Amino acid sequence: MVRRSVSGPFRTVLAGISRIPGPVIRRVIPLTLAVTVAAAPAVLVAPAEAAEAAVGAHLYIVQGLPGRSLDVSIDGRTVTSGLATTKIAGPFRVAAGKRMVTAREGGKVVIQRELTLGSGSSVDAVIHLPVSPTGAPVLTSYVNKLTSVPKDKAALRVAHDAAVGPADIRVNGQVAFANVANGESLEAVVPAATYKVDIVPAGATSPVVLGPLDLPLRAGYLTRVFAVGNPNARTMNVALGTIKLPATGSGTPGLVETGTGGQAAELDQAQSSTSGLWVLFVLASTLAAVATIRAVAVRKVARR
Known part of the structure; x- marks a missing residue:
């Protein structure tokens, strides 16, 4: 099973966090990152396992x-x-x-x-x-x-x-x-x-x-x-x-869906794409939260 690295996007998030002052950010961001880190392996691995089980x-x-x-x-x-x-x-x-x-x-x-x-x-x-x-x-x-x-x-x-x-x-x-x-x-x-x-x-x-x-x-x-x-x-x-048996030259048997080609491979690719989108969604949500908190922190500083 292929596991993808998301260390690059996480480094971008961390770089933004390091520039935000205030005690609020110190409480919110660690929790947000903890949820993101915990969710990433699940969204990467679970769909692949589900695809394998679906082939049967x-x-x-x-x-x-x-x-x-x-x-x-x-x-x-x-x-x-x-x-x-x-x-x-x-x-x-x-x-x-x-x-x-x-x-x-x-x-x-x-x-x-x-x-x-x-599988298959x-x-x-x-x-x-x-x-x-x-x-x-x-x-x-x-x-x-x-x-x-x-x-x-x-x-x-x-x-x-x-x-x-x-x-x-x-x-x-x-x-x-x-x-x-x-x-x-x-x-x-x-x-x-x-x-x-x-x-x-x-x-x-x-x-x-x-x-x-x-x-x-x-x-x-x-x-x-x-x-x-x-x-x-x-x-x-x-x-x-x-x-x-399948006809000569056919890639897959008529009865059994193999896990190496055809629709099964397309299913795996679709699940992998979905996994990547979920990770991007979580990261985007984190960045949005960072931007919002940063704006609030800046406004509070300006009022002082």
């Missing part, structure tokens, strides 16, 4: 717990109820910054975690099993990379959120992503087509933990694949979601 973030909730139905809230507000396994809810538009995600089942808290969301980001929050299927549920977040791809290509992200140790993810029989641990994900840009995908233990060819599954990838879309469940309990499954 988009949050998806992915339900990766087998056989459970979850009610999910963000910062205490329920956003989805009865979310079943492999279902994805959202996107939910929320303010950037720290957000509290709470999942309940039958009124009992299943998991509660705080996420930090960047798109994030998947996956509630899933840890490596040990008897362990407490975990929440893993993944930031969606929403950048354009060539018109005949598709973006793919595969996330390992199942109760399985490190695994190899194979595409059309070949290892595409090797040694992927629980809570990790990998991305690729590939030709748009339908692929056969399966998952096996890292470095092995069997047993097949999941699949093979037919996975259609649409051109111009990000397809997110979340492997969830427990192979020992025969609950392995996948959650699938797609997000349309």
Whole structure:
């Protein structure tokens, strides 16, 4: 965050004050300056923070717990109820910054975690099993990379959120992503087509933990694949979601407003200009007060 210096204008005010006599000025001016100094950082910083919060973030909730139905809230507000396994809810538009995600089942808290969301980001929050299927549920977040791809290509992200140790993810029989641990994900840009995908233990060819599954990838879309469940309990499954990407050459995704260009940048500039005007207003008010008090002091001296 850029903080602007206002030391130059303050020096001008002080120079004017030093030439004014009288006890009144010694009482009024320190108070005026104290208010000005206290207000300046607020008017400089607060609008920028407000602009960042206004851009916000988009949050998806992915339900990766087998056989459970979850009610999910963000910062205490329920956003989805009865979310079943492999279902994805959202996107939910929320303010950037720290957000509290709470999942309940039958009124009992299943998991509660705080996420930090960047301004203009798109994030998947996956509630899933840890490596040990008897362990407490975990929440893993993944930031969606929403950048354009060539018109005949598709973006793919595969996330390992199942109760399985490190695994190899194979595409059309070949290892595409090797040694992927629980809570990790990998991305690729590939030709748009339908692929056969399966998952096996890292470095092995069997047993097949999941699949093979037919996975259609649409051109111009990000397809997110979340492997969830427990192979020992025969609950392995996948959650699938797609997000349309911006056309090639477009600066910003259609769904998410980024914080680095376009309207978001214009908003930041407008807020910065407003900040500068407020500082000038406060300084002008101070100078006006100084001029008024000086005139009164001069008149009193003239009468004596």
